[in-house]
Amino acid sequence: MSGWVKVCGLNDIPMLGSRVVDSAQGNIALFRTADDKVFGLHDKCPHKGGPLSQGIVHGDTVTCPLHGWKIGLADGQAVAPDQGCAGRFEVRLEADAVWLKLS
Amino acid sequence: MKKQKLVVVGNGMAGIRAVEELLKLAPDLYDITVFGAEPHGNYNRILLSPVLAGEMTLADIVLNDLDWYKDNGITLHTGKTVVKIDRIGRKVIADDGTEAVYDRLLLATGSLPFILPVPGKELPGVIAYRDIADTETMIAAASSYKHAVVIGAGLLGLEAANGLKLRGMEVTVVHLGDWIMERQLDQASADMLKSSLEAKGLNFLLNKQTEMLLPNSSGRVGAVRFKDGSEIPADLVVMAAGIRPNTALAESAKLYCNRGIVVNDTLQTYDPRIYAVGECVAHRGVAYGLVAPLFEQAKVCANHLAQMGIGRYQGSVTSTKLKVTGVDLFSAGDFMGEQSGKGNVDAIVLHDPSGGVYKKLVVKNDTLVGAVLYGDTADGAWYFQLIKDGQSIREIRDHLMFGQNNVGDAGHAGQSHAAAMPDTAEVCGCNGVCKGAIVKAIKEHGLFSLEDVRKHTKASSSCGSCTGLVEQILASTVGGAYQPAESKNKPVCGCTDHPHGEVRKAIREQHLLTIPDVMRTLGWKTPNGCASCRPALNYYLISTWPGEAKDDPQSRFINERAHANIQKDGTYSVVPRMMGGLTTPDELRAIAAAADKYHVPTVKVTGGQRIDLLGVKKEDLPRMWADLAQAGILSGHAYGKSLRTVKTCVGAEHCRFGTQRSMDMGVKLEKMLLGMWSPHKVKLAVSGCPRNCAEAGIKDVGVIGLESGYELYVAGNGGIKTEVAQFLCKVKSDEEVLEYSAAFLQLYREEGYYLERTCHYIARVGLDHVKAAVVEDSVRRKELHQRLLFALQDYEDPWQQAVEKQAVRREYEVIKLVEVTA
Numbered sequence A: 001m002s003g004w005v006k007v008c009g010l011n012d013i014p015m016l017g018s019r020v021v022d023s024a025q026g027n028i029a030l031f032r033t034a035d036d037k038v039f040g041l042h043d044k045c046p047h048k049g050g051p052l053s054q055g056i057v058h059g060d061t062v063t064c065p066l067h068g069w070k071i072g073l074a075d076g077q078a079v080a081p082d083q084g085c086a087g088r089f090e091v092r093l094e095a096d097a098v099w100l101k102l103s
Numbered sequence B: 001m002k003k004q005k006l007v008v009v010g011n012g013m014a015g016i017r018a019v020e021e022l023l024k025l026a027p028d029l030y031d032i033t034v035f036g037a038e039p040h041g042n043y044n045r046i047l048l049s050p051v052l053a054g055e056m057t058l059a060d061i062v063l064n065d066l067d068w069y070k071d072n073g074i075t076l077h078t079g080k081t082v083v084k085i086d087r088i089g090r091k092v093i094a095d096d097g098t099e100a101v102y103d104r105l106l107l108a109t110g111s112l113p114f115i116l117p118v119p120g121k122e123l124p125g126v127i128a129y130r131d132i133a134d135t136e137t138m139i140a141a142a143s144s145y146k147h148a149v150v151i152g153a154g155l156l157g158l159e160a161a162n163g164l165k166l167r168g169m170e171v172t173v174v175h176l177g178d179w180i181m182e183r184q185l186d187q188a189s190a191d192m193l194k195s196s197l198e199a200k201g202l203n204f205l206l207n208k209q210t211e212m213l214l215p216n217s218s219g220r221v222g223a224v225r226f227k228d229g230s231e232i233p234a235d236l237v238v239m240a241a242g243i244r245p246n247t248a249l250a251e252s253a254k255l256y257c258n259r260g261i262v263v264n265d266t267l268q269t270y271d272p273r274i275y276a277v278g279e280c281v282a283h284r285g286v287a288y289g290l291v292a293p294l295f296e297q298a299k300v301c302a303n304h305l306a307q308m309g310i311g312r313y314q315g316s317v318t319s320t321k322l323k324v325t326g327v328d329l330f331s332a333g334d335f336m337g338e339q340s341g342k343g344n345v346d347a348i349v350l351h352d353p354s355g356g357v358y359k360k361l362v363v364k365n366d367t368l369v370g371a372v373l374y375g376d377t378a379d380g381a382w383y384f385q386l387i388k389d390g391q392s393i394r395e396i397r398d399h400l401m402f403g404q405n406n407v408g409d410a411g412h413a414g415q416s417h418a419a420a421m422p423d424t425a426e427v428c429g430c431n432g433v434c435k436g437a438i439v440k441a442i443k444e445h446g447l448f449s450l451e452d453v454r455k456h457t458k459a460s461s462s463c464g465s466c467t468g469l470v471e472q473i474l475a476s477t478v479g480g481a482y483q484p485a486e487s488k489n490k491p492v493c494g495c496t497d498h499p500h501g502e503v504r505k506a507i508r509e510q511h512l513l514t515i516p517d518v519m520r521t522l523g524w525k526t527p528n529g530c531a532s533c534r535p536a537l538n539y540y541l542i543s544t545w546p547g548e549a550k551d552d553p554q555s556r557f558i559n560e561r562a563h564a565n566i567q568k569d570g571t572y573s574v575v576p577r578m579m580g581g582l583t584t585p586d587e588l589r590a591i592a593a594a595a596d597k598y599h600v601p602t603v604k605v606t607g608g609q610r611i612d613l614l615g616v617k618k619e620d621l622p623r624m625w626a627d628l629a630q631a632g633i634l635s636g637h638a639y640g641k642s643l644r645t646v647k648t649c650v651g652a653e654h655c656r657f658g659t660q661r662s663m664d665m666g667v668k669l670e671k672m673l674l675g676m677w678s679p680h681k682v683k684l685a686v687s688g689c690p691r692n693c694a695e696a697g698i699k700d701v702g703v704i705g706l707e708s709g710y711e712l713y714v715a716g717n718g719g720i721k722t723e724v725a726q727f728l729c730k731v732k733s734d735e736e737v738l739e740y741s742a743a744f745l746q747l748y749r750e751e752g753y754y755l756e757r758t759c760h761y762i763a764r765v766g767l768d769h770v771k772a773a774v775v776e777d778s779v780r781r782k783e784l785h786q787r788l789l790f791a792l793q794d795y796e797d798p799w800q801q802a803v804e805k806q807a808v809r810r811e812y813e814v815i816k817l818v819e820v821t822a
């Protein structure tokens, strides 16, 4: 499966929360911020592979549940001084439907 | 909007720290212009001593290089001294005619060395010790001259003398007083310090008053003559006889000065557009000469410059360390016991002249007010914290002198001397960080605070048991510049300046009910907090307003949101409740069946007298819980800042020694407390007799059965640092055990700070405070008990909810992809 796929409605993702999408490329975490932006990242922390989807979302950042690294939702980059990238997926919203681009 | 103009006079440690703090809060508010009389960027003045001693280079001590100013859009005028402030035209004028207009002005002109008014003071070869230029002069002198005389045996003088000696000069330290460093030390410790410096080759002349400096044949300084007529040779004279706040510029602008530029608690001078920070300032009559308080000033000042208007600077307790390699000296607070006013002042002293150790602790009315440590400064940071917190030391007074390691087990196998540790020694066991890595990060990134070290190295950021060691390393690397945070007033996190106590108070007094309400009312700096403050706020809300404030799952750590413990591989563990450690064949069968059905790889008996099913997939959790619920099994909350376990022994039900029915009592307690959220986890134990097989002595609430009733203990902890529980009181009946335990736990729930275990809570408020509310005041005890019961009345088992409620179930469901062509 590749290209844009519709995955769920905006309201299927809790505000300041996330959902996990099961894909051929592994689990993808979809995050929803307080201002209803939606971001997609590999559900794998660059530190030791923690499931980012299970973290606490704040601003445009998620804190990994295992050891507290902060990962930027827009680019998947760890917030300094930590270094690493979780790999991001393009996401767009269309009339409250969430679309995800798979490569 | 047009940017406002901020002009800073003084490109030193306090002024630039204020600018840094300001940029963090309001990066775009001001056009910033900085004037600095020295021809450099901002450097770490403190480290001039190691530079002089040849242990560091000038390049090592730069804090902000010129690129930093450029990158932050700051106009920097180096080598220009501001000579005039035109308060009406709102501009400053430098010696070369450069002008800058301001909306806000920040004065950070530091201080000037005090130069003795003796004849010959202007001869070549006579200098002070303040900046890079002085340091370079000394280094140059050391390579071509022999005799150095340092006037003044304070911190600065001794560091100068030590550096010059290491560079090969013959050094004599001249001092007016009876003993050296009389502002920091008492005579006993000063004499020990003097001997060890003499062993390093320094000479001392005490009780000597300098009369004049005499020139040699080439016009350079050649000798020092004293009032008693004696003379000693001197090719270099370093005046280190004290500092004076540099207020000339402020005075010329008619700003009110009185031994410093007078500022209020927001660091504002008498002209509201003009702020001042640093050594040039007098705050509540005190001018500080160490960086830690200046950094606190900078932080508060920046907050007001950023127009956030919160935070006051209320003065600081200071501590110092002498930065002479091989000499361990620490002093803090009122170590002469003179400044603390009336009261019962005692000095606890340990003096071992041959062992080279001297320690003096000054205690006033059960609080520590000052400390001097010589030879062994390992506990400096701990004593300093006790001084700053002003916490009662009555309970630990008899072993206070023996240090923190003696107060419970610090969990570091006696390794407490950071200075003696090799660079390869592991400091933080959780994150595998060794001492060398910490020292390197401190030096490379110019770190001053524990928070910064945690961020950069991760050391002490997990279980925290090595915090003391990391603090010591920080203190020995940056000298007195390290100041432990005041634990009482530590902000909740970087999102706010408000400490926990203030946040709790605001929630209670202003009846705040949601996290956004709290953030708005208290001016949170981030739009929706962070992973530290949100869980704290959520707890404060639901515990203060039970039934009114709504729980916010998105502000809970994953374990509490998923009602199971996340594992390193992303699976979960499930711990069913077994009240009092009791179970039945039916329960065991249900657990066994669930373990089979969901392919649980590990089944383990926990340290909490129950069974753990480890390695369950998140999607399987609700179905597994539904199966367990069939057998009447409840969630064990092994994941929560909540009631965990009530351990019991077999007790009078079976045991030949049992005096009370401990299993019964344990089950009653566990039933009463079901569903109790708390600042941190809460564990109880009930033993049937003083043999105490349930280990009640290390529990948050421990109950020990006796013939005549029960003994209640509180605030024990068996975790990171073992704390023996403290005796609360004796009671007669089971009902009383329930009432007293509930009252204590409710008090903790209402007053505890998030992530504070009961032992930390009691260390902060004191056992007397708890006894007054729970033991001595029966009305309050009953009220507390009732409030707890009220908070717990609508409790529903979270596993059951996850099975029944669609909205909650969504947490556990993974989205499967359905292809749709775009």
Ligand code: SRM
Binding pocket: B565, B566, B567, B568, B573, B575, B604, B605, B606, B607, B608, B609, B610, B612, B637, B638, B644, B645, B681, B683, B698, B699, B716, B717, B718, B719, B720, B721, B757
């Ligand atoms: C399962 C268990 C170990 C076991 O196999 O026996 C356990 C497992 C964990 N403990 Fe524990 N503790 C367990 C009994 C204990 C005990 C013994 C006890 O309760 O009698 C202690 C010392 C007693 C005490 O707390 O006073 C204990 C002191 C800690 C601490 C240190 C707490 C402290 O205040 O110093 C932590 C860290 C924390 O809470 O921040 C911790 C944290 C943890 C965490 C939750 C770590 C985490 O955050 O993920 C572990 C979860 C492991 C996992 O992957 O599921 N665990 N832990 C025990 C569960 C007991 C239960 O039935 O609920």
Ligand SMILES: Cc1cc2nc3c(=O)[nH]c(=O)nc-3n(C[C@H](O)[C@H](O)[C@H](O)COP(=O)(O)OP(=O)(O)OC[C@H]3O[C@@H](n4cnc5c(N)ncnc54)[C@H](O)[C@@H]3O)c2cc1C
Binding pocket: B009, B010, B011, B012, B013, B014, B015, B035, B036, B037, B038, B045, B046, B047, B048, B049, B080, B081, B082, B083, B108, B109, B110, B111, B129, B130, B131, B156, B159, B246, B249, B277, B278, B279, B280, B288, B289, B290, B291, B292, B294, B321, B323, B478, B479, B480, B481
């Ligand atoms: C050798 C040495 C060792 C020290 N060791 C320690 C230690 O171990 N621990 C500790 O806590 N503290 C120590 N200190 C003290 C610490 O360095 C000072 O407390 C701190 O630097 C003061 O900061 P400040 O910004 O107020 O002043 P400074 O850092 O002195 O900065 C003031 C700056 O303003 C400039 N200036 C003044 N007037 C004007 C003007 N009119 N126009 C333009 N520029 C102007 C000055 O040139 C100077 O660069 C030490 C100091 C020295 C000299």
Ligand code: SF4
Binding pocket: none
């Ligand atoms: S179960 Fe407890 S002691 Fe064991 S590794 Fe985990 S936190 Fe450490």
Ligand code: FES
Binding pocket: A045, A046, A047, A048, A049, A050, A064, A065, A066, A067, A068, A069
């Ligand atoms: S795996 Fe994410 S912080 Fe360690």
